[in-house]
Amino acid sequence: MKSFEVNVHHLTRVEGHGNIVVNVKEGRIEELRLEIVESPRFFEMMLKGRRWDEAAAITARICGICALGHTTASVLATEAATGMVPDEETVLLRKLLVHGETIQSHILHLYFLVAPDLLGVGSVIPLAETHPEVVKRALRLKKLANYMCDLLIGRKVHPIAYVPGGFTRWPEKKDFLTVHQALLDAREDLEATVELLAGIPMPDLTRETEYLALKDPKEYALYTGDIASTLGQVSPPHTYRERIQEWVAPHSAAKHVKAQKDAFAVGALARFNVNHAMLRPWAKQVAERIGLRGPSHNPFHNNLAQLVEAVHCYEDAIEIAAELSRRSYRHERQKPVRFGRGVGATEVPRGTLYHDYTYDKDGYILEANCIIPTGQNLANIEKDMEALVTKVIDKPQDEIRHSFEMLVRAYDPCISCATHFLDVRFV
Amino acid sequence: MKPKIGVFSFTSCEGCQLTILNLEDEILALLGHLDIVNFREAIDEKRDDYDIAFVEGSITTPADEEEVKEIRQHAKLVVALGACACIGGVNGMKNRHDLEETRRYVYGEGARHFPTTPTRRVRDVVPVDYEMHGCPIDKKEFLRVASTLLLGQSPRVPNDAICNECKALGNVCMYDKGDYCLGPVTREGCGALCPTYGEVCMGCRGFVDHANLEGMVEAMKAHGMARRDIELRLTQFNALTPVDVGRFFPN
Secondary structure, three states: OOOEEEEEOOOOOOEOOEEEEEEEEOOEEEEEEEEEOOOOOOHHHHHOOOEOOOHHHHHHOOOOOOHHHHHHHHHHHHHHHHOOOOOHHHHHHHHHHHHHHHHHHHHHHHHHHHHHHHOOOOEHHHHHHHOHHHHHHHHHHHHHHHHHHHHHHOOOOOOOOEEOOEEOOOOOHHHHHHHHHHHHHOHHHHHHHHHHHHOOOOOOOOOOOEEEEEEOOOOOOOOOOEEEEOOOOEEOHHHHHHHOEEEEOOOOOOEEEEOOOOOEEOOHHHHHHHHHHHOOHHHHHHHHHOOOOOOOOOOOHHHHHHHHHHHHHHHHHHHHHHHHHHOOOOOOOOOOOOOOEEEEEEEEOOEEEEEEEEEOOOOEEEEEEEEOHHHHHHHHHHHHHHHHHHHHOOOOHHHHHHHHHHHHHHOOOEHHHHOOOOOOOOO | OOOEEEEEEOEOOOHHHHHHHOOOOOHHHHHOOOEEEEEOOOEOOEOOOOOEEEEEOEEOOHHHHHHHHHHHHHOOEEEEEHHHHHOOHHHHHHHHOOHHHHHHHHHHHHHHHOOOOOOEOHHHOOOOOEEEOEOOEOHHHHHHHHHHHHOOOOOOOOOOEHHHHHHHOOOOOOOOOOOOOOOOOEEOOOOOHHHHOOOOOOOOOOEOOOOOHHHHHHHHHHOOOOHHHHHHHHHOOOOOOOOOOHHHOOO
16 A cells, blocks of 8 residues: 655645645555644634724734625624614625625635646746736736725725724715626626636545535525525524534544534535525526536535636626615614624635624623634545545655645635634644 | 845734735736745745845744744845734734733633744844834835835835824814724824724824824823723724823823
């Protein structure tokens, strides 16, 4: 039987610092782990004693890439804890922003972090010379989503006007019209993106697992919803502690998270598997065009699901921007009516994000807890790494190493986010 | 020969390097004038022969300290990026709690695996040639500073208060709207972005040199802000620049 060793120190083209360690001796796995080596930041402690209107601005700083997602989860948690109920327009604008973040994050991942692997280069920079039109298109699409958020709420990293109770400033009608037009203008670029990715075969690795995602009876859930699983069972966000449990993996002191089985996955593929029937028409066509059928148990298909979601968010964003530009509306930010405990659950690009705050009677935080998507995926990534061992064991060393890197990247892990919380623990 | 640059990240959200990657209109032109030889989030290559090191994040672990010292040895110029690197930023809030208790609260029994030191700014550990403020940095400021450095000149660190920019834009003062803003003591350069979008200035760009912080506390107090809330506002990004708020509230 063959032996090999993979040691990737500071994996490149992922967000944050992580190491891959795999040691196989005569066909037996001696060591296998994804190490998280990012410096811990202790946000839960820092949040203690902070006021209700500070939490969103502070937690946005957990992660630059996921800043809008953390803002959303934080605002939802604080609103649940304070009895604030945002009105319809407020929810629509938030959904538009969430679409912006989802498009931007997926595009960044697919073009800058994944495409270099599939096109056989070390980064997007050499692509600027060999495939300039591809890089320019990627930059245009990425800019579109950033531009939407910058115009509507001041900044995407980190959001400014998006606060508990509503917004500190409501965009003007012309801003919605500008966003609408910018979206319409981007259609050709998105079509070309679909064609580019449709032509690239994804590695094959199928391993059955459980997928968790939020679910909404009326739409493809992103902004919020109830917790659902591909193994059944639907329950509201505040039940998250009963739905997912931490456990200690025997091969390391790392704390992992499980639901109904010993590991589960969240993210674009999980959402697609749970909610694909709710996709918008073009997104459905794209899924068919690129051969993505639900449920898929190939982790590399997360890349394809991201593409399908980018198209879905694009279609939905056009409709919301048009709708908001038509409405005569005067925004009024709501005020807290009580202080207690609240849980916010939202779908961020990498999966379900939970924020859970308990406020004292004056509105200062007593306890805070956040469960990060990448933390939820770690156990599942390691299971996939195990499955990959048998698949690549007879290949040359370089190819083996590259396969592991690609597998971890397919999950689009956000290590900055993951390391800041209790639920991710590696020794 | 084109100057070589490296972009490095310590304890932070990585939002400053993301802001560089978000220069969609300029990044290709920028790449024509410099070579990126080390930028883990974006490229595979890792070389140590950079002329300019851009460093984001605070120094909060023994490993951070060792690495930033090494970077200093390789680089001709070190530029600190963003609030975490320049003033401690939100990481500074950690220093308001007992370090051992913090580790146990977040990591329980596993605390011993997570060596952590009090949050430090980059310049508390190695000499820094230029500080680019903000949480995150401002795109335009980055381009201005990068082009100035590429021309071999020294950029200027802005040292006037946000109020200047805010007034020039014609914004209604936050204090007139009944809110409490740190614009009067915070370093300008962001174009008063938060007040323009209806939010107060939280001080993410740090205080101007010789800021009248006592006057700031008195003004917030005069506008009815409670002692605890003044302390919170002053420590959200600037906990490493402590202000004795208590002496303005004698019982």
